[in-house]
Amino acid sequence: MVQSAVLGFPRMGRDRDLKKANEAYWAGKISRDNLLAEGKRLRLEHWKLQKDAGVDIIPSNDFAYYDHVLDHIQMFNAIPAKYSETKLEPIDEYFAMGRGHQKDGVDVPSLEMVKWFDSNYHYVKPTFQDGQTFKLASNPKPVVEFKEAKDAGITTRPVILGPVSFLALGKADRDQSVNPISLLDKLLPVYVELLEQLKNAGAETVQIDEPVLVFDLPLKVKNAFKPAYEKLSGSNTSIPKVILATYFGDIVHNFDVLPNLQSLYGIHIDLVRNPEQLSSVMGQIGSQQILSCGVVDGRNIWKTNFKKAIELAETAIQQLGKERVIVATSSSLLHTPHTLESEKKLDPEVADWFSFAAEKCKEIAIIAKAVTDGPATVRDQIEANAKSMQARASSKRTNNPQVKDRQSKVTDEMHNRQSPFPERLAAQKQHLSLPIFPTTTIGSFPQTKEIRIQRNKFTKGDITAEEYEKFIEKEIQDVIKIQEELDLDVFVHGEPERNDMVQYFGERLEGYVFTTHAWVQSYGSRCVRPPIIVGDISRPKAMTVKESKYAASISKKPMKGMLTGPITCLRWSFPRDDVHQSVQAQQLALALRDEVVDLEAAGIYVIQVDEPALREGLPLRAGTEREKYLSWAVDSFKLSTAGVKNSTQIHSHFCYSEFQDFFHAIAALDADVLSIENSKSDAKLLKVFVDQAYPRHIGPGVYDIHSPRVPSEQEIKDRIEEMLQYLKPDQLWINPDCGLKTRQWKETKAALTNMVNAAKFYREKYAKST
Ligand SMILES: Nc1nc2c(c(=O)[nH]1)N[C@@H](CNc1ccc(C(=O)N[C@@H](CCC(=O)N[C@@H](CCC(=O)N[C@@H](CCC(=O)O)C(=O)O)C(=O)O)C(=O)O)cc1)CN2
Numbered sequence: 003m004v005q006s007a008v009l010g011f012p013r014m015g016r017d018r019d020l021k022k023a024n025e026a027y028w029a030g031k032i033s034r035d036n037l038l039a040e041g042k043r044l045r046l047e048h049w050k051l052q053k054d055a056g057v058d059i060i061p062s063n064d065f066a067y068y069d070h071v072l073d074h075i076q077m078f079n080a081i082p083a084k085y086s087e088t089k090l091e092p093i094d095e096y097f098a099m100g101r102g103h104q105k106d107g108v109d110v111p112s113l114e115m116v117k118w119f120d121s122n123y124h125y126v127k128p129t130f131q132d133g134q135t136f137k138l139a140s141n142p143k144p145v146v147e148f149k150e151a152k153d154a155g156i157t158t159r160p161v162i163l164g165p166v167s168f169l170a171l172g173k174a175d176r177d178q179s180v181n182p183i184s185l186l187d188k189l190l191p192v193y194v195e196l197l198e199q200l201k202n203a204g205a206e207t208v209q210i211d212e213p214v215l216v217f218d219l220p221l222k223v224k225n226a227f228k229p230a231y232e233k234l235s236g237s238n239t240s241i242p243k244v245i246l247a248t249y250f251g252d253i254v255h256n257f258d259v260l261p262n263l264q265s266l267y268g269i270h271i272d273l274v275r276n277p278e279q280l281s282s283v284m285g286q287i288g289s290q291q292i293l294s295c296g297v298v299d300g301r302n303i304w305k306t307n308f309k310k311a312i313e314l315a316e317t318a319i320q321q322l323g324k325e326r327v328i329v330a331t332s333s334s335l336l337h338t339p340h341t342l343e344s345e346k347k348l349d350p351e352v353a354d355w356f357s358f359a360a361e362k363c364k365e366i367a368i369i370a371k372a373v374t375d376g377p378a379t380v381r382d383q384i385e386a387n388a389k390s391m392q393a394r395a396s397s398k399r400t401n402n403p404q405v406k407d408r409q410s411k412v413t414d415e416m417h418n419r420q421s422p423f424p425e426r427l428a429a430q431k432q433h434l435s436l437p438i439f440p441t442t443t444i445g446s447f448p449q450t451k452e453i454r455i456q457r458n459k460f461t462k463g464d465i466t467a468e469e470y471e472k473f474i475e476k477e478i479q480d481v482i483k484i485q486e487e488l489d490l491d492v493f494v495h496g497e498p499e500r501n502d503m504v505q506y507f508g509e510r511l512e513g514y515v516f517t518t519h520a521w522v523q524s525y526g527s528r529c530v531r532p533p534i535i536v537g538d539i540s541r542p543k544a545m546t547v548k549e550s551k552y553a554a555s556i557s558k559k560p561m562k563g564m565l566t567g568p569i570t571c572l573r574w575s576f577p578r579d580d581v582h583q584s585v586q587a588q589q590l591a592l593a594l595r596d597e598v599v600d601l602e603a604a605g606i607y608v609i610q611v612d613e614p615a616l617r618e619g620l621p622l623r624a625g626t627e628r629e630k631y632l633s634w635a636v637d638s639f640k641l642s643t644a645g646v647k648n649s650t651q652i653h654s655h656f657c658y659s660e661f662q663d664f665f666h667a668i669a670a671l672d673a674d675v676l677s678i679e680n681s682k683s684d685a686k687l688l689k690v691f692v693d694q695a696y697p698r699h700i701g702p703g704v705y706d707i708h709s710p711r712v713p714s715e716q717e718i719k720d721r722i723e724e725m726l727q728y729l730k731p732d733q734l735w736i737n738p739d740c741g742l743k744t745r746q747w748k749e750t751k752a753a754l755t756n757m758v759n760a761a762k763f764y765r766e767k768y769a770k771s772t
């Protein structure tokens with residue numbers, strides 16, 4: 003029979019239970035035992051849910067309190083000394099690596115957190131030392147959780163991140179020169195030991211994730227697969243059978259690795275992203291190997307098209323036979339919300355088009371049954387699915403002729419500002435009269451508990467729109483007063499009215515629907531509710547003008563309007579799968595263009611259009627796809643911003659810097675001012691701006707906003723001094739790395755005070771010298 007498999011299930015729980023438990027634990031409100039019990043409860047609930055849905059192969063060890071890569075760092079004892087020296091309890095040491103720890107005389111920053119492939123999930127980057135050794139933790143998590151499930155009567159398939167990916171996704175610690183992949187020999191015995199323990203506990207198969215196989219790999223990494231999987235498969239009967247899983251791309255360009263993997267039990271491939279790789283992979287795998295076909299999307303919320311999924315599975319079965327095919331989710335379901343059942347407010351017409359994690363589990367079981375016992379055995383479900391596909395395709399909601407008409411009239415000129423930068427700069431100088439080293443923030447100020455409570459009351463109808471508006475106005479007044487006291491140069495209104503920088507716009511745009519409970523983990527306990535693009539996008543009315551205009555009216559300094567750019571709106575939403583993303587980006591760009599022009603007309607002469615997700619959207623492999631993406635992505639940013647006068651200053655913000663490999667696109671945005679995350683990187687990264695003779699203005703972040711730690715004035719001066727080695731004084735803005743919404747007021751004021759003082763020091767220094 004054809005088995006169904008899930009590669010991983012979301013951890014947060016139906017009501018973000020894990021977020022709540024973690025945050026309560028961090029705040030000292032619940033005990034460690036309470037937290038661990040909640041984790042156990044969630045795991046059990048999720049296993050049962052999958053079992054009840056009819057899933058044959060259910061994952062374990064997909065759960066993590068903070069992040070699954072961090073789990074591996076701790077399990078293999080790849081823990082940098084500064085954490086192990088704290089002698090904290092294991093779970094506290096774990097959180098210290100994930101989010102830093104400042105308590106009871108311990109003061110350690112977090113490890114670096116970076117994007118997981120092209121998703122909005124962040125993982126904790128393994129950090130290796132030159133003399134790195136590894137040691138398996140006693141009672142390793144995968145073994146404990148496998149037994150936990152088994153005790154509950156559920157036999158699971160443990161998921162482990164593979165050794166090649168674990169190393170390749172890590173880095174050498176600061177001042178260390180080790181190439182992570184060179185540590186493979188030291189790491190493998192630990193994997194063998196872990197796998198042996200799993201086998202002893204009763205695990206017959208394990209899923210080992212090697213997602214780096216979708217990248218273009220350096221030769222050393224490619225060559226690591228052979229020695230790794232010689233040890234972890236085949237002749238070694240004291241370990242479970244291994245399914246090696248890849249996702250988020252195709253592995254065709256890494257085929258030369260596959261012959262070295264023939265002793266593996268099977269391979270999993272993502273056929274949602276790359277269905278075309280099926281036939282070539284079938285041609286390459288070993289004659290006994292299992293092929294796990296990822297046909298249910300782990301990255302989006304659309305109902306699976308049963309007809310297409312069954313066809314793909316049938317193609318595999320024809321060549322390999324039923325016993326050698328598994329049907330599965332394309333990737334872990336981590337990137338999808340828990341269940342559609344929680345959505346009580348969705349229009350039933352569109353709700354019928356969606357499938358969240360719990361529903362996807364049912365889908366995969368139905369697909370497996372259809373290909374095992376024949377479609378007739380699930381005829382009702384297949385017919386209902388076809389009807390739903392048909393209804394979506396012909397719905398009026400997906401198609402708006404006015405939007406199409408406007409898109410057809412977009413011209414090249416609409417992408418360009420009136421004049422080149424030097425002329426704009428002159429006009430802006432006159433208009434804004436800013437000092438050198440101007441100070442600003444990235445947009446949001448602390449989203450306090452009070453703000454969230456008031457918004458929640460408003461959403462539930464406990465307070466009126468008027469009362470909520472008054473509350474927001476008061477918040478804006480407060481942040482303006484604080485910015486005056488801090489003596490910042492370009493103000494922001496603080497974004498108190500926004501639940502999230504993308505969802506807020508989704509809620510105001512036609513063509514979108516949004517949810518009440520569809521949370522997805524972004525990092526640690528932080529979650530997002532990506533709005534869903536269901537149809538052509540347009541802007542029924544201004545979205546941000548009221549708040550910005552009000553803020554400007556009560557402020558003596560220039561007010562910066564704040565928008566989320568087209569690519570970030572697209573990437574951090576669930577996009578349509580029936581229209582190319584470039585089309586959706588252009589629709590967003592046109593809506594935002596109107597907003598930019600309206601802001602200018604309302605007297606807002608500095609406008610920031612955030613594009614932190616531009617980098618993340620970059621295709622994972624180098625090549626023409628990347629250039630194609632960058633071309634339409636850059637165009638959409640330009641289209642959204644180019645409608646203003648020379649004297650209006652366009653800012654953009656990026657909190658994921660690594661610009662080196664696509665700097666030409668950053669330059670092509672033609673933004674007057676860029677603010678970028680920089681505090682955790684080496685100032686050398688700024689060299690690219692020098693090498694490329696970047697002429698426009700830049701605010702490299704002078705401090706990290708992810709931690710409550712307050713940087714001293716001296717630290718900030720040191721950062722500025724470093725930056726001045728690369729950038730010209732009159733090119734430099736002084737700002738934090740990113741928005742301050744996740745921070746508390748106390749540390750925010752202290753940090754900004756130091757930042758403004760540091761800027762003033764340089765302002766005076768350079769005023770004297772010129
Ligand atoms: N979409 C998105 N992606 C992003 C970022 C981002 O800002 N947005 N930033 C980067 C880092 N990622 C982040 C992701 C989430 C958060 C974040 O702060 N999330 C908040 C939720 C934000 C939100 O939607 N808030 C809503 C709902 C708040 C809420 O939980 N309300 C309670 C009720 C109120 C209460 O009692 O507290 C409820 O619904 O139960 C609001 O403010 O209205 C959280 O997890 O806590 C921050 C950074 C990268 N990706």
Ligand SMILES: [Zn+2]
Pocket residue numbers: 444614655656657739740741
């Ligand atoms: Zn940011």
